[in-house]
Amino acid sequence: MMNQFSFPTRIWHGEGSLQAFVEYLGEIKDGPYLFVVDKGLLEIGLAQEVIELCAKFELELQVFSEFSGNPKESEVLAGAGAFKSTQAKALISMGGGSAMDMAKAIGVFATHDGDLLDYDDAKGGDKNITNPLPINYAIPTTAGTGSEVGRSSVIVSEKTGRKVIVFHPDMLPAIAVLDPTLSQGLPAGLSAATGIDAFTHNLEAYLAKGYHPMADAIACEGMRMIVEYLPRAVERGQDLEARSAMLLAASMGATAFQKGLGLVHSLAHPMSTHYGTHHGLANAILLEPVLGWQVRHRVDDFSLDLKFRYGQVVGFLGGQASDWQGLPELLGDFVRSLGLNTSLVAAGLGRDDLASLSAEAFADGCHRSNPIAVTQGEISAIFEHCLSV
Numbered sequence: 441m442m443n444q445f446s447f448p449t450r451i452w453h454g455e456g457s458l459q460a461f462v463e464y465l466g467e468i469k470d471g472p473y474l475f476v477v478d479k480g481l482l483e484i485g486l487a488q489e490v491i492e493l494c495a496k497f498e499l500e501l502q503v504f505s506e507f508s509g510n511p512k513e514s515e516v517l518a519g520a521g522a523f524k525s526t527q528a529k530a531l532i533s534m535g536g537g538s539a540m541d542m543a544k545a546i547g548v549f550a551t552h553d554g555d556l557l558d559y560d561d562a563k564g565g566d567k568n569i570t571n572p573l574p575i576n577y578a579i580p581t582t583a584g585t586g587s588e589v590g591r592s593s594v595i596v597s598e599k600t601g602r603k604v605i606v607f608h609p610d611m612l613p614a615i616a617v618l619d620p621t622l623s624q625g626l627p628a629g630l631s632a633a634t635g636i637d638a639f640t641h642n643l644e645a646y647l648a649k650g651y652h653p654m655a656d657a658i659a660c661e662g663m664r665m666i667v668e669y670l671p672r673a674v675e676r677g678q679d680l681e682a683r684s685a686m687l688l689a690a691s692m693g694a695t696a697f698q699k700g701l702g703l704v705h706s707l708a709h710p711m712s713t714h715y716g717t718h719h720g721l722a723n724a725i726l727l728e729p730v731l732g733w734q735v736r737h738r739v740d741d742f743s744l745d746l747k748f749r750y751g752q753v754v755g756f757l758g759g760q761a762s763d764w765q766g767l768p769e770l771l772g773d774f775v776r777s778l779g780l781n782t783s784l785v786a787a788g789l790g791r792d793d794l795a796s797l798s799a800e801a802f803a804d805g806c807h808r809s810n811p812i813a814v815t816q817g818e819i820s821a822i823f824e825h826c827l828s829v
């Protein structure tokens with residue numbers, strides 16, 4: 441059997457990495473740049489720091505911030521228009537997953553014609569990405585999605601109302617700049633929710649079907665780091681050591697999930713589409729019930745290897761590895777210790793929505809790599825169980 445593994449991103453990590461990055465651009469001057477940045481970061485002045493630093497090194501920068509939390513095709517096309525009209529040569533994104541996904545998609549549409557559906561990865565759209573893409577640098581300010589080390593972008597098609605994944609290896613940012621001073625101001629609730637998203641990436645990658653010892657090793661260390669540092673980052677936002685570790689653990693999660701994700705993500709996605717639940721919070725809410733349901737109802741399908749992996753994660757959370765069945769409860773305790781409300785009912789779940797939520801979760805591709813295969817009826821049973829907890 442032949443395997444292919446990819447870990448190609450350059451990551452600049454730690455205090456001072458932003459300064460070093462801008463100095464580097466000052467040397468190579470591969471701009472002008474389109475600076476794709478979350479509007480909120482302009483409002484709080486964090487983006488200005490980067491803009492001023494770039495000005496010091498005489499880098500030409502055009503700011504683009506007209507996009508939503510779930511970026512839309514029309515916004516990407518506007519960004520591609522701005523890229524071309526300002527004769528930009530490269531992209532710098534700063535913010536959470538939406539800014540980084542926007543920049544990746546702008547790179548595609550600045551160099552290719554057609555509309556979003558032509559590039560839908562689910563329909564082989566990657567084959568239509570044939571022209572060289574502009575170089576793309578990413579500066580994450582949240583420690584969650586890990587889009588800075590990813591090769592895909594999620595954009596909403598206004599024609600269908602659905603999210604479309606655009607994927608190409610060349611969409612990978614050339615450098616990911618992980619500077620903890622940029623995430624110091626992230627509020628506690630958002631730090632917790634994004635941090636649990638990062639944890640879920642590591643966890644689901646580690647448990648996913650398939651052979652990928654490199655991803656497994658990264659995922660284990662990612663989980664261990666998050667258990668140690670996320671509570672500190674939530675309690676004391678200014679803790680640079682904790683912020684630094686969390687940024688790296690989030691990048692590790694997204695690096696590891698090239699192996700695959702799982703059932704938690706498949707159930708979380710329609711929660712966000714239907715109720716606008718923050719993606720990380722949706723994962724946080726679902727971790728305990730989704731894993732708990734599998735332990736209670738499908739225990740006969742747990743291989744020895746899967747029991748071992750559950751036990752390993754129990755160990756990371758401070759329990760005894762032999763109590764592998766205790767993992768769901770420990771996950772719930774961990775999430776609640778961060779101050780997150782794990783009630784699905786509070787997030788908006790109602791009985792009337794069960795059928796459509798279950799159908800969408802089943803159609804979502806993430807659970808195909810879940811170690812326990814489930815039917816749509818079983819997904820519905822898990823949601824139903826959530827109504828009673």
Ligand SMILES: [Fe+2]
Pocket residue numbers: 585637641705719
């Ligand atoms: Fe996620």
